[in-house]
Amino acid sequence: MKFGGTSVADLTRIRHVAEHVAREVREGNEVAVVVSAMAGETNRLVALCREAAPLHDAREYDAVVSSGENVTSGLLAIVLQSMGIEARSWQGWQLAMRTNAAHGAARIDAIDCATLTERLAQGQVAVVAGFQGLSPQNRITTLGRGGSDTTAVALAAALGADRCDIYTDVDGVYTTDPRIVKTARRLPRISHEEMLEMASLGAKVLHVRSVELAMLYDVPLMVRSTFTDPAKAPPGTLITGEDIQMEQEAVTSIAYARDEAQVTLRDVPDAPGVAYRVFGPLSAAHINVDMIVQNISDDGTATDITFTVPEADYDRAMAVIESQREEIRFGKLIGEKDVVKVSVIGVGMRSHAGVAATAFKALGERGINIRAITTSEIKISVLIDSATTELAVRTLHSAYKLDRVPAEG
Amino acid sequence: MKFGGTSVADLTRIRHVAEHVAREVREGNEVAVVVSAMAGETNRLVALCREAAPLHDAREYDAVVSSGENVTSGLLAIVLQSMGIEARSWQGWQLAMRTNAAHGAARIDAIDCATLTERLAQGQVAVVAGFQGLSPQNRITTLGRGGSDTTAVALAAALGADRCDIYTDVDGVYTTDPRIVKTARRLPRISHEEMLEMASLGAKVLHVRSVELAMLYDVPLMVRSTFTDPAKAPPGTLITGEDIQMEQEAVTSIAYARDEAQVTLRDVPDAPGVAYRVFGPLSAAHINVDMIVQNISDDGTATDITFTVPEADYDRAMAVIESQREEIRFGKLIGEKDVVKVSVIGVGMRSHAGVAATAFKALGERGINIRAITTSEIKISVLIDSATTELAVRTLHSAYKLDRVPAEG
Numbered sequence: 092m093k094f095g096g097t098s099v100a101d102l103t104r105i106r107h108v109a110e111h112v113a114r115e116v117r118e119g120n121e122v123a124v125v126v127s128a129m130a131g132e133t134n135r136l137v138a139l140c141r142e143a144a145p146l147h148d149a150r151e152y153d154a155v156v157s158s159g160e161n162v163t164s165g166l167l168a169i170v171l172q173s174m175g176i177e178a179r180s181w182q183g184w185q186l187a188m189r190t191n192a193a194h195g196a197a198r199i200d201a202i203d204c205a206t207l208t209e210r211l212a213q214g215q216v217a218v219v220a221g222f223q224g225l226s227p228q229n230r231i232t233t234l235g236r237g238g239s240d241t242t243a244v245a246l247a248a249a250l251g252a253d254r255c256d257i258y259t260d261v262d263g264v265y266t267t268d269p270r271i272v273k274t275a276r277r278l279p280r281i282s283h284e285e286m287l288e289m290a291s292l293g294a295k296v297l298h299v300r301s302v303e304l305a306m307l308y309d310v311p312l313m314v315r316s317t318f319t320d321p322a323k324a325p326p327g328t329l330i331t332g333e334d335i336q337m338e339q340e341a342v343t344s345i346a347y348a349r350d351e352a353q354v355t356l357r358d359v360p361d362a363p364g365v366a367y368r369v370f371g372p373l374s375a376a377h378i379n380v381d382m383i384v385q386n387i388s389d390d391g392t393a394t395d396i397t398f399t400v401p402e403a404d405y406d407r408a409m410a411v412i413e414s415q416r417e418e419i420r421f422g423k424l425i426g427e428k429d430v431v432k433v434s435v436i437g438v439g440m441r442s443h444a445g446v447a448a449t450a451f452k453a454l455g456e457r458g459i460n461i462r463a464i465t466t467s468e469i470k471i472s473v474l475i476d477s478a479t480t481e482l483a484v485r486t487l488h489s490a491y492k493l494d495r496v497p498a499e500g
Numbered sequence: 501m502k503f504g505g506t507s508v509a510d511l512t513r514i515r516h517v518a519e520h521v522a523r524e525v526r527e528g529n530e531v532a533v534v535v536s537a538m539a540g541e542t543n544r545l546v547a548l549c550r551e552a553a554p555l556h557d558a559r560e561y562d563a564v565v566s567s568g569e570n571v572t573s574g575l576l577a578i579v580l581q582s583m584g585i586e587a588r589s590w591q592g593w594q595l596a597m598r599t600n601a602a603h604g605a606a607r608i609d610a611i612d613c614a615t616l617t618e619r620l621a622q623g624q625v626a627v628v629a630g631f632q633g634l635s636p637q638n639r640i641t642t643l644g645r646g647g648s649d650t651t652a653v654a655l656a657a658a659l660g661a662d663r664c665d666i667y668t669d670v671d672g673v674y675t676t677d678p679r680i681v682k683t684a685r686r687l688p689r690i691s692h693e694e695m696l697e698m699a700s701l702g703a704k705v706l707h708v709r710s711v712e713l714a715m716l717y718d719v720p721l722m723v724r725s726t727f728t729d730p731a732k733a734p735p736g737t738l739i740t741g742e743d744i745q746m747e748q749e750a751v752t753s754i755a756y757a758r759d760e761a762q763v764t765l766r767d768v769p770d771a772p773g774v775a776y777r778v779f780g781p782l783s784a785a786h787i788n789v790d791m792i793v794q795n796i797s798d799d800g801t802a803t804d805i806t807f808t809v810p811e812a813d814y815d816r817a818m819a820v821i822e823s824q825r826e827e828i829r830f831g832k833l834i835g836e837k838d839v840v841k842v843s844v845i846g847v848g849m850r851s852h853a854g855v856a857a858t859a860f861k862a863l864g865e866r867g868i869n870i871r872a873i874t875t876s877e878i879k880i881s882v883l884i885d886s887a888t889t890e891l892a893v894r895t896l897h898s899a900y901k902l903d904r905v906p907a908e909g
Contacts (some may be wrong), residue, residue: 102551136571142511143575144582151581154589155574158567162545165564166552172560173553180563184593185638229594 092256093125093221093243098317099163100130102170109170110321111258112216116176121211123250125221125243126167128159133222149194153223153233157183160220160239168218178216181207183223183231188242190224190232197224197232199241202249211250219246237298244301248308255305255312256327257297262316263328264289264296266493267345271484274494277326281343282333286312288436288470289346297330305330333438341446342437342491345484351381352405353430353462353474354398354412358422361394368419369396372411378404382432382474384463393422397463399474402428430462431480434472435487447471453490459483501665502534502630502652507726508572509539511579518579519730520667521625525585530620532659534630534652535576537568542631558603562632562642566592569629569648577627587625590616592632592640597651599633599641606633606641608650611658620659628655646707653710657717664714664721665736666706671725672737673698673705675902676754680893683903686735690752691742695721697845697879698755706739714739742847750855751846751900754893760790761814762839762871762883763807763821767831770803777828778805781820787813791841791883793872802831806872808883811837839871840889843881844896856880862899868892 092115094108108126115122127133136156140147164180171178186204190197207217221239224232234241240257247255263277264286281289283306290299296314305312315327359365366385373380382399400408409426412419440446450471454461459482463474475483488494501524503517517535524531536542545565549556573589580587595613599606616626630648633641643650649666656664672686673695690698692715699708705723714721724736768774775794782789791808809817818835821828849855859880863870868891872883884892897903 102548105552139511139571139575140578143514143578146582147578148581148588151574151577151589154591155571155578158570161567161570162548162564165560166548168560169549169552169556169564172557173555179557180560182563182640231591 094258096127096130097260098258099126105167105170107321109174113174113176114321123217123246125219125239126163127221127239129163132159150230153194153231157223157231157233160222164218164220171216176216177214178218180218182220184225188224192226194232196235199245204249240298240301244304244310247310255310257314258317263314267484267488271481272488278328278343280329282438283330284469285343285436285438286330289344341439341443342435344436345487347431347433347480347484349431350402351399351430351432352402353427354408355425356396356421358393359396360420361391372415376411378408382463382465429477430474431477432472432474433483434470436470438469440469449490453486457482457486503667505536505539506669507667508535514576514579516730518583522583523730532626532655534628534648535572536630536648538572541568559639562603562640566632566640566642569631573627573629580625585625586623587627589627591629593634597633601635603641605644608654613658649707649710653713653719656719664719666723667726672723676893676897680890681897687737689738691847692739693878694752694845694847695739698753750848750852751844753845754896756840756842756889756893758840759811760808760839760841761811762836763817764834765805765830767802768805769829770801781824785820787817791872791874838886839883840886841881841883842892843879845879847878849878858899859896862895866891866895
């Protein structure tokens, strides 16, 4: 069970979390709980480090920032004990949660959980401080923002847990953003891969790395709500390996990402090595390029290249390309920040023909102009003007009949 | 160098502390720094534990409360690094600072400081989180309130440091409380034993256990002020083993403790075992008894017993004695909370006759009634009405000529 910062924001909420844990214990489960810092606490500690020095030692930053999770894990253990549930807290170095030495963004290498397994078998609840680990140099590391999800999944994998429940402020994963589409439905079940596409596309339910890890170690994840009656198991969305699913829908969800920006180079000489001359310098500047579209030129002499970058990197990307004008020899450089990427996601796409055609037809009928298209095995993404975001999401949600509850498999 | 909570209350003050450290480094010293939590932080964490459960697991309490020192040690390391001084933080488990398992009031058993010594020799400043240690069970312990002083002295002893400087909000130890006696002087030097008497008697400069430890391992302590120009070494009071002192004054200081309460049993049958019947039940109730005075009865049949207890335990002490009325067979039980213990302290007392007589004469001339007297080798304590505290302290300060600067040895 993993509880984030808003779920443990104060002692009233920590008591509520303890009730969720108590329910699982009553049902006969062995329970390990991973907790984040109380809401706002990590930000406070990060601000202190920045105030201490703008360029601070990442090892010291980790030593400072990790203390928020230490507090929460101890407090939850105390509350559980006061309810008559045997419990103890575990800090990253105590387990130990072994990571590499990439302070601030460490990767988990191994978890020594022999003692933990023994205690769980004895009926003791383990309350583990999320987000932190121990480097080979015996220093405290942190896993980066959202790292407590990763802690939970890694621990579930190491313990061979039946399930990893991520408690959050939403009750599951939806067919699309319910703020845009009223008829959006909670999905009872999706695959790791679909969740991964949705996580990277801006559905902020789960941290991307935690989903990758769950897929790699085949850990079933359950996204469910903290803020329900803790006496009853809240419903949620189960995220599992594909093979477990009974009936695959062609499309399960529509996601969108607003923080994209488009860069287009017109009239680029269509010669070998041109892609490297464009994307080499961007990579050197640590700018992540997402969609890349290169049109084949009619006469084979010139081409157009369009790509997207995170909106935050847009100005830098434009400057990098401009500085390569001589080398790339493009005709015209065009940029656009008011764009959005809308994606249609579904594992079933692989075996269902015509899924892409449905999207293009539906968007075309609504007069929505598509700036660029990319596809993968389980998703189709289109870049459109941000003014048409809501219309596009609603149109696609209807086009794939996502508002209808599917018949029982 | 040890800095308490008010010295590291915010980043402006932490920067100021770093300047003190920088001065010592510039002067060619190898420096280990022990820090407390930022002022108010430990109280906040203690309050959270209490809110979690009034009767909380001491192990979890320690895990939560120790996080305040982790934050400060990391922040000071960052600030030192930003000034070009090589530094790193050390948490209790990293050193390791090995303690027993008495959570909340652990005793230091040993400090593994081979690595630390190596780093210090390389010129790296060690910033150690005070107040915390590691139990034999690999759990975090805390040393109890004021424990960072103890961390500093224990570390100084383990490292074989030349001196342990305790930076605080006063510039040294005074002949008495300067708020009561304007002419009180800062003592340039006193003995560990004198400091121990003063510490236990309410001069809140140093934690009692830290002075005991300094005496045991013969660590010279220096009490000095944080809030001075950090470019210059602040003056202070050096607390050393007796033998180092040049010329011993008979009396060095006058201390007082307001938090005492008096209990008197009149007409107690003067028979063997009576003391046990009085003090046995108090000890069983964990009530600390300080002064004990038993008058010899004229006829050998009945006696009066007077003792003092901490004011906070007064009501419980009275109830305990009342419950033993049958067993003790006292005539009358009298209590008084408005009392104060004033003490005259000085190592030189041992070799100077008539020190006690001076006190009794001076107090008598001022009409101050003495309720009880106890003496040790290096102190004389009198219990008086609290209304006469200031008068008594001033009278004794003058009687022993403490306002005069002694001639250079």
